[in-house]
Amino acid sequence: MKSVEQTSLLQELISHKKVQKNLSVSQLVEKILDRDEGTLMSTGAIQATTGKYTGRSPDDKFIVRDETCENFIDWGSVNQAIDEKSFDNLYKKVINYLKEKDELFEFRGFAGADKKYRLPIQVINEYAWHNLFAKQLFISADDEELQSHDPGFTVVSAPTYKADPAVDGTNSETFILVSFKKRIILIGGTEYAGEIKKSIFSVMNYLLPQREVLSMHCSANVGQEGDVALFFGLSGTGKTTLSADPYRRLIGDDEHGWSPNGVFNVEGGCYAKCINLSQEKEPQIFDAIRFGSVLENVIFDKNSRIPDYDDTSLTENTRAAYPLENVDNIVTPSVAGxxxxxxxxxxxxxxxxxxxxxxxxxxxxxxxxxxxxxxxxxxxxxxxxxxxxxxxxxxxxxxxxxxxxxxxxxxxxxxxxxxxxxxxxxxxxxxxxxxxxxxxxxxxxxxxxxxxxxxxxxxxxxxxxxxxxxxxxxxxxxxxxxxxxxxxxxxxxxxxxxxxxxxxxxxxxxxxxxxxxxxxxxxxxxxxx
Missing domain, CATH: 3.90.228.20 (Phosphoenolpyruvate Carboxykinase; domain 3)
Known part of the structure; x- marks a missing residue:
């Protein structure tokens, strides 16, 4: 349960009259272009850049150490601890900072395709393109589900707010803070959208094992005979590429749970590396990048607006985010044996x-x-x-x-x-x-x-x-x-x-x-x- 103070701060923020709630893909694309946050590609995708941080910032991720989780977390260099007071102080600063913005964007949906194990989530973004990213990567709630949607976790993302390490207890201007007690993820100082996705995955890796579900960093697909395959590996090893198989239906490309009933996707979309992407080598991924998709740090021709996937002048970690339904042969819902x-x-x-x-x-x-x-x-x-x-x-x-x-x-x-x-x-x-x-x-x-x-x-x-x-x-x-x-x-x-x-x-x-x-x-x- 969130504390009364944290809940009131959130409610005060999301009740702001300029918070745009659960906009459609088309509406978000319009907002992105109006706000000059990105560029429309020839494919219909939105291209955006992430500034000086073009990858995750693992040294800037912290978990709030409190009585609810301190005996369960594997504390160390990966799971760094930050105290509750530091979190609360920085959280208030970020909320007040966001309240001064002309517009904010809210998404409500789920992590987990199996309804028995899914986590209701809320994502509040300073950028419209980050909100589009969240909409494409997570599972959207339909109109009926929105009526009873009660967020189990909330992401508050303020990329232009920079922390002061000497005051805020962080390692740099960037911070990704997770409070399991207050069920809040606080992100700032980085425009890299992958932090939103991975912070929710980290939360699921904490919650699912408590329900006898193995949470896994893997892609998954299913063959014509119903046979299921898992592909484990870190970023860049081929999980997305190899699970996108024309002869097998895709369950998901990155994050899954293995419950007593079988495998289910944690996400509703794919976040594929697109360095050297071509239609010949990876047709499923290439063809999935169309209207509503998000391209991160991909260089393009200024006149034709055609993406150049071979150009790594910004980073080798160029990315494409798109919904699962952009892939032809998928499992719907994303659940298998x-x-x-x-x-x-x-x-x-x-x-x-x-x-x-x-x-x-x-x-x-x-x-x-x-x-x-x-x-x-x-x-x-x-x-x-x-x-x-x-x-x-x-x-x-x-x-x-x-x-x-x-x-x-x-x-x-x-x-x-x-x-x-x-x-x-x-x-x-x-x-x-x-x-x-x-x-x-x-x-x-x-x-x-x-x-x-x-x-x-x-x-x-x-x-x-x-x-x-x-x-x-x-x-x-x-x-x-x-x-x-x-x-x-x-x-x-x-x-x-x-x-x-x-x-x-x-x-x-x-x-x-x-x-x-x-x-x-x-x-x-x-x-x-």
Whole structure:
């Protein structure tokens, strides 16, 4: 429950006569153009820029430490604590700041496609284009639902309000503050719209496990026979691209819950990376970007207004936000059964991990807890080239609870539903970053297709002597030499050196999981120095 003071402040703000409530897409587009917040593209999409912050600001995210959550949050560098007094003071400043604006924009809807587990949300924006973003990314409430809509969480977004770290207790002018007690998310000092989406996801990662639902940073789709697939991975590893499959219906591209009844999408839209996007390579995403969609930091031709997805002069983290209904073959509502196949995606910048490997249950648990990938350029402030990183459960920045909470739930579900698990490397081959090349999307699609169709369950495999993976010797549509990474390197000794370095990074990272069983510990790389 919100405190009386917080509720009155919110009510005072949203009752302001200039708050525009639940505007339609067309109305929001008009507002954006009238207010000169964005530009209309040839596709009908709105293009907007996010200023100096073109990615998330993880160092500026805090959780309010109070009696309701202090014994449950996994406090540390990811979940930084801020005290209630600091939150309340900054909250009042932001509310008073927003009250002076000529217009504000309110969206009411839901997070969670399964009505049994959905969270009613309210988003209050300083910018019309941020409100359009929220409308496209979350699940809208219909007229009947609006009559009884009682927000379980409220996002207050004031991108032009800058904090004073010395006074406000923040790390910089930017702040993303979550209060579970007051059920408020306060965002300021950044125009990057992704903070709105990810803050709600973090909240769901706190609330859903309390209801025996595994919250997951993954995309999901379903085949013609009803078989469900999950794709775990951090930003830029291919979740959106690989789940957008013309032969399978999309459940969602980024955030899901796995309940006792099956899988459901947390969102109502997609937030796709669109660097080097083309109709030929990714037709579903390309064609989904039309009227009402939002393009973030995408460069365009000033005369034709045609987006140039290859231009990264602002950032490599160019984005497109669009509603699920813009994709032709989707599941409506975004709910399906239990997963048959689980795929862990990694963009390995060392170029040493196999492009696809079938994991035992113990290996699956090890690599879920490890969450290895290379953080790609642009997804966070200051990241300009791939950096090796370990992000527990492939989503550590968004996990308020200890990783073991989510891992334990995943292991139980793999056992219960006998899901097959694969590790797929969408990163580099033929050498590390700067020497080798990124894995061809056509090869990755072929390998994923083979995994989903069960074609890899009986094929001949070879055991990787450094990482211990069983890797297939043959996959239709993929040259055999690509399947064994060492074969793609000219300098075999250099491969061994880099692979052993990566193996030791796995071992050193896993030391922090002191409660992991011996079986899971032994499921890591065979090479131990």
């Amino acid at each position: 239990h997963p048959n196949t689980i795929i862990f995606l990694t963009a390995d910048a060392s170029g040493t991990l196999p492009p696809i490997s079938k994991l035992t249950k113990e290996q699956a648990m090890y690599h879920f807890l490890s969450g290895y990938t290379s953080k790609l350029a642009g997804t966070e402030r200051g990241v300009t080239e791939p950096q090796a990183t370990f992000s527990a459960c492939f989503g550590s920045p968004f996990l308020p609870l200890a990783p073991s909470t989510y891992a334990k739930m995943l292991g139980e579900k793999i056992d219960q539903f006998n899901s097959n698990v694969f590790l797929v490397n969408t990163g580099w081959t033929g050498g590390s970053y700067g020497v080798g090349n990124r894995m061809k999307l056509s090869y990755t699609r072929a390998m994923v297709h083979a995994a989903l169709e069960g074609e890899l369950n009986t094929v001949e495999t070879t055991k990787d002597d450094i990482f211990g993976f069983e890797t297939p010797m043959h996959v239709p549509g993929v040259p055999d030499e690509v399947l064994v990474p060492k074969n793609t390197w000219e300098d075999k000794e250099a491969y061994d050196t880099e692979a052993k370095k990566l193996a030791m990074k796995f071992h050193n990272n896993f030391k922090k999981f002191t409660q992991a069983s011996d079986e899971i510990n032994q499921a890591g790389p065979l090479y131990r120095g």
